[in-house]
Amino acid sequence: MLTMKTKYALKALSLLASVDQAEPMLIADIAEREGIPKKFLELILRELKQHGILDSRKGRGGGYLLRRRPEDINLASIIRILDGPIAPVPCLSQTAYRRCEGCEDERTCGIRLVLKEMHQTTLRVLEGTTLADVAAKVREAAAGTKPVARYSI
Numbered sequence: 837m838l839t840m841k842t843k844y845a846l847k848a849l850s851l852l853a854s855v856d857q858a859e860p861m862l863i864a865d866i867a868e869r870e871g872i873p874k875k876f877l878e879l880i881l882r883e884l885k886q887h888g889i890l891d892s893r894k895g896r897g898g899g900y901l902l903r904r905r906p907e908d909i910n911l912a913s914i915i916r917i918l919d920g921p922i923a924p925v926p927c928l929s930q931t932a933y934r935r936c937e938g939c940e941d942e943r944t945c946g947i948r949l950v951l952k953e954m955h956q957t958t959l960r961v962l963e964g965t966t967l968a969d970v971a972a973k974v975r976e977a978a979a980g981t982k983p984v985a986r987y988s989i
Contacts, residue, residue, distance in 0.1 A: 842918040844872045845880045849889070849914065850974060853906035853967035860892070860899030880918070887917045906968035912959060922962065928955045 838846075847870045852861060863881060867874040881900050884890045891903045902909065915922055916931060923929035927936045927948055939945055 838915065839919055841876075841880055842915055844870070844877060845884060845914055845918055846911065846970070848872065848877060848881065849884070849902070849909070849967050850970040852890075852900065852902050853909075854971035854974065857902060857905070860897065860901045862899040866900070883918065884914075889914065889917070902967070906971060907966050909967045910963050911965045911967075911970070912962035915962065922959065923955055924951050928952055930959075 848866050851866055851870055855861060863874060863877055866872065866881075867877045881890060881892075885892055885900070888903055889909060890900050892898065892900050912922060921929040921932040923932075925936055925948060926932065926934045927939065927942050927945075928951060935942065936945075936948070939948075942948055
């Protein structure tokens with residue numbers, strides 16, 4: 837399950853992916869548009885900047901912007917930065933592997949075998965979905981929910 841920190845980060849980053857990439861966005865504007873507590877968002881954005889996902893500009897016209905193109909940032913990388921390993925058990929982790937306590941044989945562990953399928957499917961989706969994809973899905977969903985004006989004479 838995603839933490840609120842990661843959920844807020846993904847919301848903020850998808851917003852940044854959907855706006856003009858050359859123009860920084862103020863924390864206050866991101867927080868207001870996405871319903872994220874401003875102080876919490878400041879901490880999240882600072883951490884993403886430290887990991888090379890965001891840049892910031894100070895002064896007039898300042899704010900945060902993506903350091904790379906939205907097409908080059910996948911969801912798995914964001915989740916790993918903020919929440920750590922994605923694997924449901926440590927013996928499946930790509931970034932923090934360790935043998936599960938009490939496991940005699942990973943090769944025949946039924947829990948690992950079942951969770952491995954789920955984990956591989958999850959990774960395929962998260963690594964294959966970029967911020968640009970999320971922004972596009974949001975645009976599509978918003979276009980489908982707009983009220984249609986109907987007139988009759």
